[in-house]
Every structure is written in C-alpha cells, then in structure tokens.
Amino acid sequence: MTDVPKQEAKKKQxxxxxxxxxxxxxxxxxxxxxxxxxxxxxxALLIAGLQALLAASVFMHLISEKKVIYILIAFTILMxxxxxxxxxxxxxxxxxxxxxx
Amino acid sequence: xxxxxxxSVEIREDTGVNNARFAMWLFLASEVMLFGALFSSYIILRxxxxxxxxxxxxxxxxxxxxxxxxxxxxxxxxxxxxxSLKLKNFGRFRLYLSATMLLAxxxxxxxxxxxxxxxxxxxxxxxxxxxxxLYFTMTGIHxxxxxxxxxxxxxxxxxxxxxxxxxxxxxxxxxxxxxxxxHFVDLVWIFIFPTLYLx
Numbered sequence: 053m054t055d056v057p058k059q060e061a062k063k064k065q066x067x068x069x070x071x072x073x074x075x076x077x078x079x080x081x082x083x084x085x086x087x088x089x090x091x092x093x094x095x096a097l098l099i100a101g102l103q104a105l106l107a108a109s110v111f112m113h114l115i116s117e118k119k120v121i122y123i124l125i126a127f128t129i130l131m132x133x134x135x136x137x138x139x140x141x142x143x144x145x146x147x148x149x150x151x152x153x
Numbered sequence: 154x155x156x157x158x159x160x161s162v163e164i165r166e167d168t169g170v171n172n173a174r175f176a177m178w179l180f181l182a183s184e185v186m187l188f189g190a191l192f193s194s195y196i197i198l199r200x201x202x203x204x205x206x207x208x209x210x211x212x213x214x215x216x217x218x219x220x221x222x223x224x225x226x227x228x229x230x231x232x233x234x235x236x237s238l239k240l241k242n243f244g245r246f247r248l249y250l251s252a253t254m255l256l257a258x259x260x261x262x263x264x265x266x267x268x269x270x271x272x273x274x275x276x277x278x279x280x281x282x283x284x285x286x287l288y289f290t291m292t293g294i295h296x297x298x299x300x301x302x303x304x305x306x307x308x309x310x311x312x313x314x315x316x317x318x319x320x321x322x323x324x325x326x327x328x329x330x331x332x333x334x335x336h337f338v339d340l341v342w343i344f345i346f347p348t349l350y351l352x
Binding site for chain 1: 168169170174175178179182185186189190192193196197200201209214215218221222225226228229232233236239240332333336337339340343344346347348351352
C-alpha cells in the first residue's frame with residue numbers, strides 16, 4: 053500500500069516531462085516563426101538559452117542536484133568562459149597587427 | 154569471476170551521489186570543453202572574416218527546426234523509458250527506448266540525406282570556406298555523439314537487458330546516466346541550431 057503514493061508521484065513526474073518537452077518544442081516553433089518574420093537573431097539566442105535552462109534543470113534534474121555536482125558545474129562554466137573568451141580576447145587584441153614572417 | 158564495483162548504485166557519503174552519476178557529470182564537463190572550443194573557433198573566425206555567407210540562405214532552416222523538435226522529443230522519450238523502469242514496467246521501457254533510437258535515426262537521416270548529401274553534391278564541403286568547415290565539423294561531431302548514444306541504447310535493449318533480471322537497480326542507474334548524456338547532446342544542438350542556421 054505504501055508504494056501507491058510513490059507510483060503516483062512517478063507518474064506525475066512523467067507527465068511533467070511531457071509538458072516541459074511540449075513547451076520546448078513550442079519554443080522551437082517560436083524560433084522558426086521569428087526567423088520567418090525576420091526578427092533579430094538575438095531573440096533566437098535568448099530562446100535557445102531559455103530552452104537550455106529548462107532542459108538542464110528539469111530533464112537533467114539540475115533543479116534538485118547535490119552540492120558536489122553544482123561545484124563541478126560551476127568549475128566547468130568557469131573553464132568554459134576561459135576557453136571561449138581568452139582566445140577571443142587574444143584574437144581581437146591582435147586585429148590589425150601584421151604578422152612578422 | 155565477478156568483481157563488485159562499489160558505489161555504482163548506492164550513494165557515497167562524501168559526494169551524496171553514486172559513482173556512475175558523478176562520472177557522467179565529469180565526462181559531460183569534458184564535453185563542454187570540446188564544444189566550447191568549437192563555438193569559440195566559430196566566434197573568432199566569423200568576427201575576423203572579411204566576408205561571411207548569409208547562413209540562413211545556405212542552410213535548410215525548416216529541416217533544422219524539425220530536427221530540433223525531434224531531439225527534444227527524444228529527450229522526453231528517454232526520460233519516459235527511465236520512469237517506466239522505476240515503475241517496473243519493462244515492456245513500456247522497451248517501447249520508449251526504441252522510440253528514442255528511432256527519433257535519433259530520423260534526425261541522422263534528415264541531417265545526412267536532406268542536408269549533407271545535397272550540400273556535397275552542390276560542391277559545398279569543408280574546403281569551401283570557413284563557415285562550411287565549421288558547419289561540417291560541429292554538426293559532424295554532434296552527429297557522432299548521437300550515433301554513440303544510439304549504439305549504447307541498442308546495447309541496453311539487446312545484450313545489456315539481462316541486467317534487468319539480475320540487478321535491476323544498477324540497470325536503472327545505467328539508463329539514468331545514459332539519459333544525462335542524451336540530454337546533453339540535445340542541449341548542444343539547441344545552441345548549434347541558432348548559431349549555424351539562423352545567425
């Protein structure tokens with residue numbers, strides 16, 4: 053008998069995944085409509101950010117993860133920012149500087 | 154001789170998670186670095202280029218949109234497969250995992266059949282320009298990740314399913330970490346789509 057509420061909770065969780073998945077597909081359709089209407093690309097990137105946030109927090113359960121996973125992700129984001137922005141800043145610092153053969 | 158692997162299912166006291174999930178997150182962290190470097194390359198090459206093609210004119214945006222929806226749908230089906238196992242419904246698990254694989258195969262077929270092959274036939278390849286070099290590299294690496302996911306899921310449906318009878322908790326844990334990987338591959342595509350198709 054004690055398993056019944058647990059089973060119900062799991063079934064409810066399954067429905068949540070469908071709803072979030074439907075929402076994400078709807079956001080994809082909005083991205084396409086934005087593109088068809090010629091709206092700025094920044095809107096598409098903003099929607100992509102929102103989709104990623106939803107997928108990571110609900111599908112990957114980041115909304116209720118353990119502290120050690122959050123620390124790992126924070127460290128990963130730090131390294132990601134470094135790997136993205138250090139080469140970019142180096143490339144733009146050298147813009148217009150001729151290469152010496 | 155069977156070797157007992159500790160903490161593959163049970164929670165470690167020091168981390169609060171089992172080793173399988175922690176290891177998958179570590180692996181995903183390394184994957185973030187891989188795709189981060191590719192996106193960084195894209196920004197540098199595009200910003201420093203004298204001219205750049207209008208990507209949305211070069212790409213098949215409707216197919217890209219459909220593929221995005223397909224991957225999101227497959228993320229839901231793999232979650233349903235995992236939930237089915239937790240409800241001890243192996244038949245439903247098989248159905249949802251098969252659907253996940255089918256959706257991935259549809260994605261790959263659309264990508265290769267409707268996008269890559271016509272591109273190559275029209276003479277657009279790695280060497281055409283920096284955009285196509287990045288496009289084929291990024292979508293190619295992403296496709297390889299998806300293929301790897303299909304192989305792992307096929308294993309779970311085939312040889313791997315024996316574990317459901319012998320050690321169901323460990324099998325559920327395996328599907329959970331496979332799901333984490335699958336969602337990550339979906340997440341990467343969510344960023345690839347606007348970056349390569351719409352910008």
